[in-house]
Amino acid sequence: MNTLLSIEKRNAVLLKMAVLLEQERQAIIAINKTDLEAYNGDDISMFDRLKVDDSKVDEMIKSVTHLASQEDPVGVERFSFKHDNGMQVYNKTASFGTVLIIYESRPDVTVEAAGIAFKSGNKILLKGGKESLRSNLKIVELWHQALKEDDASTDWVEYLQFNRTETQAFLEKPTQKVDLIVPRGGERLIAFVKQHATCPVIISGRGNNFVYVHKEADLDIALDVILNGKSKISACNAVDKVLIDENLPNKDAFIKNLISKLKASKIAILGDEATCKFDEVTLFESDDIWYEEFLDYKIVVGEIASNADTIAKINKYSGGHSSVIVTGNEAEAKLFMENVDTAAVYHNASTRFTDGGQLGLGGELAISTDKLHQRGPIGLQHLVTNKWYVHGNGQIR
Template sequence: MNTLLNIETRNAVLLKMAELLEQERAAIMKINKADLDAYDGDDISMYDRLKVDDSKVDEMIKSAKHLASQEDPVGVERFSFKHDNGMQVYNKTASFGTILIIYESRPDVTVEAAGIAFKSGNKILLKGGKESLKSNLKIVELWHQALKSQGASTDWVEYLQFNRTETQAFLEKPTQKLDLIVPRGGERLIAFVKEHASCPVIISGRGNNFVYVHKEADLDLALKVIINAKTAKISACNALDKVLIDKNLPNKEAFIKNLISKLKEFKVQILGDEAISKFEGVEAIVSDAIWYQEFLDYKIAIAEINSNEDTIAMINKYSGGHSSSIITKNDAVAETFMANVDTAAVYHNASTRFTDGSQLGLGGELAISTDKLHQRGPIGLQHLVTNKWYVHGNGQIR
C-alpha cells in the first residue's frame, strides 16, 4: 500500500503537471488528432468530448494549478468530543484509498478528475475509452514524469489498458484493492459498471433537464435561458432537453412562435405535445417514452402544462435527477418548485448550464452525481473523502 503523500508533495506534483501540460501542448494536440482521425462514429457529442484543442489544454492547466492552491481535504476535523472518562474523540476526513475512474472519450478527465482524486490522497486507476487511448496514454506519461520529479511512486496513477471483457472481470473480482468507482460517460457505460462492480459506485452523467415557464414568467428572460441551456453545449449533461409551458401564460401563442423560430435558427429539431405540435415546424410526440430521454443533440421536446403541481410531478417522474429550472417573477411559486422538484440542482430564472463544479464554486468536479449518497450534484475536492474516528486515551476501558 502506498503511504499517503504529504500535502506539499501532492501540490508539487500538480504544479509540475501544469508545467508539463504547457510544455507538451503541441505534442498532446498532435497525438489527439490521431485519435480524432481514427474515430469512425457519427456521435457529434462524443467527437466534441474527444477533441483536445488549445482551450481544452488551458482548462487542464488551470484545473491542475487550482487544485494545487486548494486546502488539503484530508485530515479536516469534522467533530470533536471530550468523553467524561477523559478520552478525546475526533472525527476527521480521510482518503478513500484507491479510486477507479472509467470514462469515455474525454482526455481532459485524465487530468481534471484524476487530479481531484489525487489531491484528496487517493491512488488512481484510469480506464479510458479506446477512442481516446493515444491521448490518454500521453497524459498519463506526464503524470508519471510529475510524480517522479517529486520522488513519488508512479503507482499513484495507473492506466488500465483493458478491453470490455477484462474490464468486466476486473470490476467483478478486482486484482488489487479498490474502494470506489466513478464512471464518467453515457447510460450504457454507467449501467455496465453498476451491474458488475463489487464496490461502491458514484452514478453521474445523466441529464434530461427541464425548464418550466410559469404563467408569471419574464418572457425575454425565458427565451434567453432556454436558448442558452439547449444550444450552448449539447454534449453536456447539464444541457436542456424539455420545456414545459404554463397553459395560462399571457401572450402564449406569440411566445411559442418566437421560441420555435429562435430554436430553428440553431437548427434544433422540435417535438411537441398536442398543443405545441399545431405550430409550424414542430413534430408531434408519438410516445410518452420521449420524456425519459436525454438527447445530447440539437433536439428538444415542448409541452403545455396546467400548473406548478403538475410540473413538479412530471419532472419527478421523467427527469434524470440532474437539473431543473423555473422561470417566474413569483418567488413563492419558485420556492414551492425548488423545494419539491427532486433534482440535484434547482434553478430560479437561470440556465441549467451552471450545474458544474467550477461554476458552483468548487473549482472543478470529479463527477456530477445524481445519487443521493454520499454527495449530490457536482462532487468537488472536499467531497471526495470518507472519514475516520481518532480516539486518544490513557488506559480507559469500558
C-alpha cells in the same frame, strides 16, 4: 496501499503537471488529432468531447493549478467530543484509498479526475475509452513524469488499458483493492458498471433536464435560459425538455419566438398535442420520450397546467440532474425548488451552471445523480470519507 503524501508534495506534483502540460501542449494536440482522425463513429457529442485544442489545454492547466491552491481536504476535523472519562474524540476526513473512474472520450478527465483524486490522497485508476487512448496515454505519461520528478511513486496514477471483457472481469474480481467506482458517460456504460461492480459506485452523468416557464415568467429570461441550456448539446447539463404554463400571457407569440430561435440553432423541435399545431413542431409518438436524454440537436416543448403538475412530471421523468423554474413569483419558485427531486434546482438561471467549476468547487470528478454520499458536482472536498480518532490514556469500558 500508498502511504499518504504530504500536502506539500501533492501540491508540487500538481504544479509540475501544469508545467508539463504547457511544455507538451503541441504534442498533446497533435496526438489528439490522430485520435480524432481514427474516430469513425457518428456520435457528434462523443466527437465534441474527444477533441483537445488550445483552450482545452488551457482548462487542463487551470484545473491542476487551481487544485494546488486549494486547502488539503484530508484530515479536516468534522466533529470533536470530550468523553466523561477523559478521552478526546475527533472525526476527521480521510482518503477513500483507491478510486476507479471509467469514462468515455474526454482526455481532459484524465487531468481533472486524476488531479482531484490525487490531491485528496487517493490512488486513481483511469479507464478511458478506446477512442481517446493515444491522448490519454500521453497525459498519463506526463503524470508519471511529474510524480517521478517529485520522488513520488507512479502508482498514484494508473491507466487500465482494458477492453470490455477485461473491464468486466476487473469489476467483478478486482486484481487490486478498489474503494469507489465512478462511471462517467452514457446510460449503457453506467448500467454495465452497476451490473458488474463489487464495490460502491457513484452514478454520474445522466441529464434530461427540464425548464418550466411559469405563467409569471420574464419571457426574455425564459428564452435566454432555454437557448443557453441547449448551447452545448454534448453536456449532461443541457436542456432537453421545456414545459410552458398553459396560462402564460401571450403564450402563442412566445412559443413562435422560441421555435424560430431554436430553428436558427438547427434544433429539431418535438411537441405534444398542444404545441404540435405550430409549424416546425413534430408531434412525438410516445410519452416515453419524456424519459430520454438526447445529447443531440433535439428538444421537446410541451404545455402544462400548473406548478404542481410540473413538479410531478419532472419527478417522474427527469434524470435527477438539473431543473429550472422561470418566474417572477418567489413563492412559486420556492415551492418548485423545495419539491423538485433533482441534484440542482434553479430559479431564473441556466442548467449549464451545474458544473464543479461554476458552482465554486474549482472542478469536479463527476456530477452525481445519486443521493449517497454526495449529490451534484463532486469536488475535491467530497472525494473523502471519514475516520474516528480517539486519544486516551488507558480508558476501558
